[in-house]
Amino acid sequence: MNRTRWIFVAILAIALLIVGASLALRSPGNTATAGFTVDRPEQVTIRILTALPVEPWVRSAAAAFNDGNHTLEGATIRVEIVAVDGLTALGRWDRNEYGALGPDQRPEDLTEAERQALADFPTAWIPDSRYLVELANASYKERLGRDVFLTDGEYRARPIAISLFAWGVYETRAQVLLDHFGEINWQTIHDAAIAKGGWPELGGKPEWGYFKLVVPDPSKNVGGLAAMIAMAGEYYGRTDISVADVTNPDFQAWLAELMGAVTDFSSASAYTAEDFALFGYSVGDGGQLLESDLLQNMQGILTRWDDPLQIYYPTYVTWFDFPFTVWVGPETSALQKNAALAFQRFLLSEEQQKAALAYGLRPANPNVPVDATEESLFVKWQDRGVLPVVERTAAMRNPDRDVLLALLRWFELNVAR
Structure with missing residues (x-):
């Protein structure tokens, strides 16, 4: 056999080896992922960071999902829920506390110890609002040069429920405010807060003292920032707020008078509506809180206090859409990412969207109305002012x-104590 034929045979042998290796990698015993290439597991665990207002519902749904033994590519899916406030989670993403790989790190080059360190990396995040996702993604894009949370495609952020901020005011107090001011809004609350004669000046009882406002602590709960944004919207009469608006001395003076009506931020927990239900008038006479939190605590308020709570809807409103957001980086496998999508579809199913109604959450699935079940809090508390359609x-x-940083800084310098 001459030299040319030897070369031909060698090339043919190498080609056969390459084809054989490719077929082996595609066999049932192996799977290629967007992250690590590993043997197909019998179980895939997905870890979901979840905002506090939807955590009880999502955790209940996860238990039902796990009980159903859902599988993907032969692996049983297990969902773990980690409750975390949206602002807290954003700070951890910004500081990279979850341990995302650097721009020059490749999954295949990691040591076993480094792989183990990524075992608890979040597969997905359900924050309070879409803007938190956008802020976290912008931070990582600057650091890594690529998106980690998407706005389109299969892995895009998708809302799983909706809630908005509404006024919750004890009925006796609300009636006095309506008689004196004609409506309940941030200007009404501001004027009530600075009334030097307290409630008697407004037409209320002397024993009520001075008006006490309830809003979440902005440093503990993203809802507090949402309330401040709504305050600014009403003050300026528009829906977009800039840093210049926040630092305007006239606005800051008005905001300080308004926030000064809060009894004590330092003693309040992150669960402001729960405090409202537990401690009644000592916490406040009324305030702007997340509708779902108000509805969930309505029974506790009625049980403990003679004065029921009434709900009113503001003109300048802030919404939370709780987007289910899949991390698309190499820290998690394709199997984990697709398992997260399976759980996302489960949350958006009609059955689970109806279950969300019992937690005071408005469905993201358009096929499910807020009065779809008897357990719906929108049905139970319709006589308290809750509206099926806002x-x-x-x-x-x-x-x-x-803007967020400016509001937080103002709060730290002027209110927090």
Whole structure:
């Protein structure tokens, strides 16, 4: 056999080896992922960071999902829920506390110890609002040069439930405010807060003292920032707020008078509506809180206090859409990412969207109305002012990072104590 034929035979042998290796990698015993290439597991675990207002519902849904023994590519899916406030989670993403790989790190080059360190990396995140996802993604894109959370495609962020901020005011107090001011809004609350004669000046009882406002602590709960954004929207009469608006001395003076009506931020927990239900008038006379939190605590308020709570809807409203957001980086496998999508579809199913009604959450699935079940809190508390369909309002635009930081800084310097 001459030299040319030897070369031909060698090339043919190498080609056969390459084809054989490719077929072996595609066999049932192996799977290639967007992250690590590993043997197909019998179980795949997905870890979901979940905002506090939807955590009880999502955790209940996860238990039902796990009981159903759902599988993907032969692996049983197990869902783990980690409750975390949206602002807290955003800070951890910004500081990279979850341990995302650097731009020069490749999954295949990691040591076994480094792989183990990624075992608890979040597969998905359900924050309070879409703007938190956008802020976290912008931070990582600057650091890594690529997106980690997507706005389109299969893995895009998708809302799983909706809630908005509404006024919750004890009925006796609400009636006095309506008689004196004609409506309940942030200007009404501001004027009630600075009334030097307290409630008697407004037409209320002397024993009520001075008006006490209830809003979440902005440093503990993203709802507090949402309330401040709504305050600014009403003050300026528009839906977009800038840093210049936040630092306007006239606005800051008005905001300080308004926030000064809060009894004590330092003693309040992150669960403001729960405090409202537990401690009644000592916490406040009324305030703007997440509708779902108000509805979930309505029974506790009625059980403990003679005065029922009444719900009113503001003109300048802030919404939370709780987007289910899959991490698309190499820290998690394709199997984990697709398992997260399976759980996302489960949450958006009609059965689970109906279950969300019992937690005071408005369905993201358009096929499910708020009165779809008898257990719906929108049905149970309709005599307390809750509306199945909210009338036209001015929805506040999502703030950027600079606006959020300006509001937080103002709060730290002028209110927090």
